[in-house]
Amino acid sequence: MDFLKKYESFIFKNASQISSIESTLRSLTYILPGRFDDADLASEALFSTLNLLGIYHDTILTKHVASLPATHRPTPSPLNRYTRDWQNSSLTYRRIAMLLTVIQYTEVLIEMGVQKKWGQQYKWRVITALEAIKAAGRLTLLRLTNQRMIMHPIHTERDVDPSTLADLAEAQQSVKESHWTGTRTGSTRLQLSAVQKNNSSGKAGGKSDVTEFLLSKVLTPDVVRKPRDLVGILSGLGAIGEYMFVLRPLIYVLAMRKYGQKSWYPWFLSLAIELASRASIKQYLASRPGGGRGGSGTLLEKDEMKRRLWLLLYYVLRSPFYDRFTKERLHNFCESASKKPLISLVGGIVRDYQPLWESVYFYTAGS
Incomplete structure (x- = not known):
């Protein structure tokens, strides 16, 4: 300790x-x-x-x-406010979120280690087990959050500049001199003398200083909302779409184990589930009362939907689409890039990562 x-x-x-x-x-x-x-x-x-x-x-x-x-x-980000609220109110949520985060950060390493030690057969068993654990964890989070959309990342992010923490002692001393704390509410407020001092120190820019101060205190809708209101509750078609999104990776792995990695069936099945999930959630958000400006959901929901849209790019790196279309084009790009000074660096990195895209499932899993 x-x-x-x-x-x-x-x-x-x-x-x-x-x-x-x-x-x-x-x-x-x-x-x-x-x-x-x-x-x-x-x-x-x-x-x-x-x-x-x-x-x-x-x-x-x-x-x-x-x-x-x-x-x-x-000021914490909306995602951190939302995530921290659930973590502080539910020990189960906090533990599952930590488990999912650890798996997310180590799944590629686990897959590579198992493949090197025990081979392909055991590798796919471990992959299936990890996807099953992730699906079970996310389904539990859906239940704990009353069927709210699963945000990414599931843990709080670093939203503070670490270098500013070194001035903690100075900040505390400054607060003691320029602020007062209410005995009943415990709230800390700036003293009038400090305001006058700041104003006199910059007479020419007094108005702009006041304007900047007032603008910094403007409350946006996401700041006013309660943390849990930052992500709306899903029901009906929206909930079905979210369940489809959560179960999609596990279904994809099971289909690949049954039909093979070179079969088009798992690829099309996974893509169909992904698109159906997206369409269901978007339709629900558009029809949900108070679902945000334009009926497209809250800010966090919009960001998550954009992230999921980008995940569709992984399909061009998954077999058999990759073997049929992408692989040759990447090879041609690397060959042409090798003759150009700066682009050759990018081409070299792409060439080094190609074997990983082809052999490591979690590199392109998007799960």
């Missing part, structure tokens, strides 16, 4: 450097594949470790942000 406390203190004091190191090492994982024997496995192991360590770092940073005065805390 003493070690963890010391580590937390170290992370807090060196937050900005830690973020830089994380970013540098994470960038390194993108250029390692194909460089030496087992480079793919080493790269994925490093990537998974960094992601898991990043979650722990986020909890440390969040803890210190919570200790900041209310006036100095960064």
Whole structure:
């Protein structure tokens, strides 16, 4: 426990450097594949470790942000408000969210390790098991949230600049001098003398300072909404569409195991489920009372629907479509790019990742 406390203190004091190191090492994982024997496995192991360590770092940073005065805390993103509300109110939600996050960050590494150690047969058993666990977890989250759309990511994101946390002591001291705290409500407010001081320090820009201050206090609809109202409840066609989206990866894997990876049936079945799910949810959101501007859902729902639309691009990297159409075009692109100075770097990375797209399921699973 003493070690963890010391580590937390170290992370807090060196937050900005830690973020830089994380970013540098994470960038390194993108250029390692194909460089030496087992480079793919080493790269994925490093990537998974960094992601898991990043979650722990986020909890440390969040803890210190919570200790900041209310006036100095960064405004949380709508996704973090929504996710944190469910995590704080339900231990089951928090545990399932953590389980799904760990699987998401390690599934590629697990698949590659199992394939290297035990071969293809055991690999597909593990893939099926992981997809079943993910489906069961998401179905449980659907029940816990009263059939609300599953957001991505399922965990809170880092929405604070770590370098600003180093000034915690100064911020607290500044608040003591320029703010007062109500004895009954506990609310912290700026003192009038501090306002006058700020105004006198910039006479020429006084009006603009006031305008900027007022604009910073403008409340948007998402800020006013309760956290759980940021994602609406699905019912009828919308709920059916969400269940289809959750079960689609598991159905796809089971179909591939039955009909084979080269069969068009699993590919078309998965695509049909994906499109039907999207159409069902969009139709429900368009008809839902108070479903957001234009009847297209809340801001978080719109963002999630956009993300799911981008996931459709994975179908061009999945067999048999990949073998029939995409593979040759990627090869031609890499060949032509190798003759051009800057584009050759992109072509080289694409060439290094091609074997992974072809052999590792979770690279293009979109689940």
